[in-house]
Amino acid sequence: MIWLTWRQHRKQFLYTLLAIAVVAAVMLPTGLSMRHTFVNSGLAACIAKLGGTQAVLTENCQQLSENFGNQYNSLTFVGILFVILPVFVGIFYGAPLVAREIEHGTHRFVWTQGISRTRWALGKFGIIGVAVAIIAVAYALGVSWWFEPLVTNGGGRMGYVSFDVQGVVPIAYTLFAVALGIFIGTLSRRVLPAMGISLAAFIAIRVGIEWGARQKYMSPELAKVPIDSQAGFSQFAGDWVYGSGVDYADGKPMVGVNAIHCSANGNVSGSFTSSAVNRGDGCGSSALNGAYDWQLYQPASRFWDFQYIESGIFLALTAILVWLALNRIRRLS
């Protein structure tokens, strides 16, 4: 089976390696320059000193961060590209695996040799699965390395796009995409429809889980900081913030205010529409007494918990799809 799989897929493997080489040729120089600037500008050290604490005075790093962002934030669009790469690998390896055999009638040749078609299928799934997993691991490591300065500088790695391209989830996504392609291929029996349907189904399931389920993996935490503490929530803490705002002491929300604190000179500073706070409410006024900033968030420390949960879901789906595909294959002729 190894020989057959290699012989049938060697071109695909070659093209994949070529594509990886092209991506690496872009990632390596930009990644190195990004890391260089990140360290040499002092931003890395500045953020490291904050140590992931939530409520701190962040002014020190703000300017460095903006400079870095101006230079490199345009690269985050590349992250979008990284999000869709696994599905392409999955579709190009998965969808034709069974569908092309049926389209060309060669399943009648290969399934009537001396081994059962279940063994044929398990052999193929296994070898392609391992090969794709290795590609995915290389991809995940590379992207995690490349993305590190960008996500440290803003948003953190729990954010939507950056969570999806780092850690172990890209491996699970890729294997899932392969299994999806295989299964849809056993249904459609044609390569092109299988690719199209797999793509649509993959996007639907990924988006569904990302927006429908991921926030509920663990219950979020609530953090409060009194507005007169002179500290705000750090954007460098790497938390995944569901929402934030400012409440009065009695818990009533302060409408139109996102985050404020009292400056040393007693003025209110932060992000707010002027009508919301400027009703003569100085920082020392009784109305603002005891008011606090709050945010609902998943701590950055839960990154791996979330990675494992999400990967587990997709690996479970992969297993189901493989099982369904094996069942379908027994019924094809």
Add this chain to the structure above:
Amino acid sequence: MPTDTALETAGLGKRYGRANWALRDCTLRLPTGRIAALVGPNGAGKSTLLHLAVGLLRPEEGSVRIFGRDPSTDHGVLEDIGFVAQDTPLYRDFTPAELVTLGRKLNKKWDSALALDRLAQLDIPSNRAVGKLSGGQRAQVALALALAKRPRILLLDEPIASLDPLARHEFMQTLMGAVSETDTTVLLSSHLLADLERACDYLIVLQKAHVQLSGDVDELLERHRTLIGPRITDEAAIPGVAQFVRTSHTDRQSTLLVRTAESGLPALSDDWRSLEVSLEDLVLAYLAAGSNTAARAAREVAAR
């Protein structure tokens, strides 16, 4: 089940969709060592029968056995079957030599030298992609691969349908040469009897998903006669007949293709002549009878 049975089916039925039977009530037995023609018009169920026999399909009804084993559950029987599917599907970007390697990797019992020798004898380039070979050469490659399994039964689905006359001849010659040295049972299908007539000693006629006729060719020819005599109105007037397969009448004369009773035809009166039938006549008569029955049944259903 006697050990001299290669293929046996009992009440075998395969359905596509809800009511579309591709094969039904198929009961037949193919002894070992025979070269059997599976004949019938397109869509009669020939491919379905072969796919059931090789385990590509599972039956809805009845059973199929190859050397006593069920091919849909017992994959070990694949070792004993050489199968060439319709249109001889092979990996078109593989060379014949690579296909031989593939066979070696996927079969426990495999004779690479046999396959390579055959290809060399036929002057088939073993290092050119199969997709670039002619249809005849491709069919020969597929046959060589099937034979390399050293199968006990060879199932060939319309192996020569898409070939030109010369390639057909060569293919049949190769096939006959190969199996004459062994006791391999062969079942090959075609919608044209003429292709197989000379080669086969066993016949199975399929039509509209049903077996119309099956048996040893010599026995079939022996048991059938064309009777020509004066116009008759009552078929019972002829003794010793088990079945009237085809009857045609003019004003003065009746022509009857009959299957005789086991005891044979008794002596007929002088105004009757009894002629031998050709295999082709026999098949055509049964196919015509089958389509009449089907047409009549359809009319009866419609009239209700």
